[in-house]
Amino acid sequence: MTSYKDVLDKCAGLKAVASLSLLLSLASCGEDKTAVAPPPSKSYPVTSAVVMDVPHGQEYVASIQNSNFIELRARVSGRLEKVSADEGQRVTTGQLLFTISSHEYQEEVKRANARLKGAQAEAKMAEIDLQNNQLLLDKKIISLSEWEMSKAKLDSAMARVDEALTTVADAERRLSYAEVRAPFDGIINRIRSKTGSLIAEGDLLTSISNDGDVYAYFNVSEREYLELAKRRDLGEQGSVMLELANGEIHPHQGRIETWESVISKSTGNIAFRASFPNPEHLLKHGSTGKVILRSELKNALVIPQKCTFEVQHKTCVFALTPENSIELRSIGTKLRLQNHYVIDSGLKPSDRIIFEGIQVVKEGEVIAPDFKALAEVAPF
Incomplete structure (x- = not known):
């Protein structure tokens, strides 16, 4: 049978074991706390803007x-008798392109020449009368007024000669319009009418253009x-x-x-x-x-497009503070190049910006920057 003293001794032993276990546990916890260290900062490539002269277009x-580009239109009416050039053909100055029926214009020329001959004959008779009257005036057979009347008749006859000459020139010019010739060296474009078509004055026949130097309008x-x-x-x-x-x-x-x-x-x-x-x-x-x-662009500030992203329709970059903490920064772009931006606000040449990893980094995160020159990561 266990005595009361034995029970006390056993309890004392258990307390000693429990105290030792507690001390060991506390010591173990203390050791764990000193062993845990903060995780190292992640490294990301960063670069900076560069000031440079930027060629662009x-x-x-x-x-x-x-x-030279003109439309060739008929200047007289008639039937199109002959087309002497084809579409797309290269022609030279003065080359015959179209022939319009000219019988009536030839008749006009004949009539105009006949009227000219009549006017010239009348002028010749008036000249002879004036010469005769001059002799009679010198002999004082006629009065001065009669001589002046014969002089006026000659002037009138000469005026009719001038009018007839103008009519002949007009008739010959209209006859020449029956033949349409190239005004300059060029290419014939689409021909609107075919042989045998009835052409009215002003109808479009074709257009002609030279294919030398060109103009660009903008x-x-x-x-x-x-x-x-x-x-x-x-x-x-x-x-x-x-x-x-x-x-x-x-x-x-x-x-x-x-x-x-x-x-x-x-x-x-x-x-x-x-x-x-x-x-x-x-x-x-x-x-x-x-x-x-x-x-x-002189002294332009250039960054790679790869550094940028959009936030609410604004172009942004991740910039680093002096403590290597990431901050979101909005920038203003002046010109977009093939792989770069020319910026006009938001950055200075001394600022460092994240080049790779913008999809995974977060604002406020502290990183270990791995600086790369712009010429190395994004050559211009």
Whole structure:
């Protein structure tokens, strides 16, 4: 049978074991706390804006026209007897293109010549009468008034001769209109009427255009015009380029020749005209393209587009504070290039911005920046 003393001894032993266990547990907890260290900051590539001179081209939609393009219209009426050129054919100055029936115009010329001969005969008789009356006046056989009447008759007859000459010239000119000739070297376009068609005066026969140098017409805003007017190189060959409808660049550069003197009230734009060589005859009248005005932004602040993202329609970047903490910053962009932005507000050249990892970093996060020069990560 266990005595009371044995029970006390057993309880004392249990308390000692429990106390030792508690001390060991506390010691263990203390050791765990000193062993836990804060996680290291993640490393992300960062870069900074660079100040540089940026070449760029401002694009304007342009309509292309040949330097010579006209419509050929009939100047007399009649039946189209002959078409001497085909569509798309290259013709030379003075080459016969169309022949309109000319019988009635030939008759007009004959009648006009007949009236001219009659007027000349009357003038000759009036001249003879004046000479005779002059002899009679010298002998005082007739009065001065009779001589003056014969002089007036001669003047009237000579006036009728001049009128007849004008009629002959007009008839011959209308006869010449029956033959339609090329006014300059060029290409014949679509022929509207075929042989045998009845042509009225003023009807469109075809159009002709030369395929040499071309004009490109484009519009610029008033603000852009004021900037362009300051430039002195626009009139120099090579100051503008032409992008064709297929996206290719025309191999020959051009220049600005002139611009209008009035700004449109309805659009606020002013029209410019550029000229481009066309030795390969590739550019056609009525084509479209884009005129590219080459210029250079001095001391522009440039960052990679890869650094940017949009927040509520604003362009933003993740910038670093001096303590390497991330902060969201809105920037203003002045010009978008192929892989870069030219910015005008929100950053300084000394600011560091996140280049990679903008999808995973968070504002306020502290990182270990791995600085990369712009020329290394996003060469211009």
